[in-house]
Amino acid sequence: MTEDADLIDLLGASDMFEALSPEALALIASNGRKRAMKRGEVLFSVGDPGDALFAVCSGRVLLSRFTSEGKEIALAAMERGGVFGELSLIDGEPRSADAAVVEAGELFVLSRAAFRQALETDVSISMAMLEVLSRRLRVTNRLVESVSFLELGPRLARLLLAIAASGTTTEDGEIVLPARYTQSELAKRIAASRESVSKQIAQWSRDGVIGQRDGKIVLIDVDRINEWADDMELEL
């Protein structure tokens, strides 16, 4: 089927399955399904039983946690190739975050049973999983660090640079972010208020270091932004 070819393509590009043999990929692809997701949709919520694993084909999903007052922080943002929802499948605990779609797209869904079976039959899958989790842990650790130490400016600068890594660079060295990001999404991702992000962006716009190109943020003076991000430089 042509459908399968698409899927195998995607899976092969994802963090988790990239190292797998074609047969293993085919096995996984045939056990999952693809579905559309639309902006605002909630894929799962805290406390839900974990009955599936997801891989993003296109679009963007935010994994976040809420306070009872409705404040939200994004723990991770998943884009093409990103795999999430696997924690519950590994340890059987209920979901510990909410997953909400912030940019419409397509999603690959793998059932609990299929995942466990794949884990047990193909050792390379569990090795790949270990790497995925390691990377995620490092990212989260960095998030903890920046939330607790850095001021808003550096945190935002770092986020923009991280997003820019998958953006397009123009010939004059400017970088256009790969999609539209609302200020409130940016705020959630750095644990700040929407207003503060707005003010910081306004300031940088006035300074001419960033700008807008049809709704997308453009990093104009990347060096300056790097300075801001490193301001509180942590050795590495």
Added chain:
Amino acid sequence: MTEDADLIDLLGASDMFEALSPEALALIASNGRKRAMKRGEVLFSVGDPGDALFAVCSGRVLLSRFTSEGKEIALAAMERGGVFGELSLIDGEPRSADAAVVEAGELFVLSRAAFRQALETDVSISMAMLEVLSRRLRVTNRLVESVSFLELGPRLARLLLAIAASGTTTEDGEIVLPARYTQSELAKRIAASRESVSKQIAQWSRDGVIGQRDGKIVLIDVDRINEWADDMELEL
């Protein structure tokens, strides 16, 4: 050897190896070694190549990150049975945190080679590792959440309750923490300043909800502390 019996005991009690067969345990025990660690000792630092994995036999190790200004936040605290240092062995990246001994004790050290070999020969080890990493990720996610949302009081209350989980309960429902914790260690673990922790503890002592018993903190009115941990408003 009697030495091996000790080790196997410990490993069998640790997060990571508890599910293993006696043979696998013996294999691991014979490939690692036990050593003493003293307070203040640094086991590894950010940027070091990761050449070993550690399991705590006794004592306590803090995994933390620093700013260039010397501010520190603890990402995790490892006590008996805790396994750490495995990220680098999995993905080959350099260490991304510092590991420092805050309570003297004994440590089990497993070389990179022995660990990789164990991973590859015994599938149940990689499954156990997956669970360890999942749990760690959940803990870290909760840390992110509380650091970004909660005020100092609730953060500290939560930490005390978490530590108390392995403490001893008296007949009147009080809980004695399992060891001495300096205020500055507590501060690192909730991303706060030592002074603020001191003031909060003083306040609670005055209110009679916590106290001291030969250097160890005692939770007297656990219900009140639970209230504090849950919501961050109410009177003061």
Added chain:
DNA sequence: TGGCGGCTGTGAGCTCGCTCACACGCGTTC
């Protein structure tokens, strides 16, 4: 075409908790 919902910009407070600057007690080491 008017109204409504979502995103953005900006100012005015206010507050939590950080830094700084001490003072005190206790255990070790000369």
Added chain:
DNA sequence: GAACGCGTGTGAGCGAGCTCACAGCCGCCA
């Protein structure tokens, strides 16, 4: 016993960034 190191207690002052309260814009749909 003096002199340190280290953990602790406490107050003054200050500032980043939060909340609150609007106002302007745009796109969409009835």
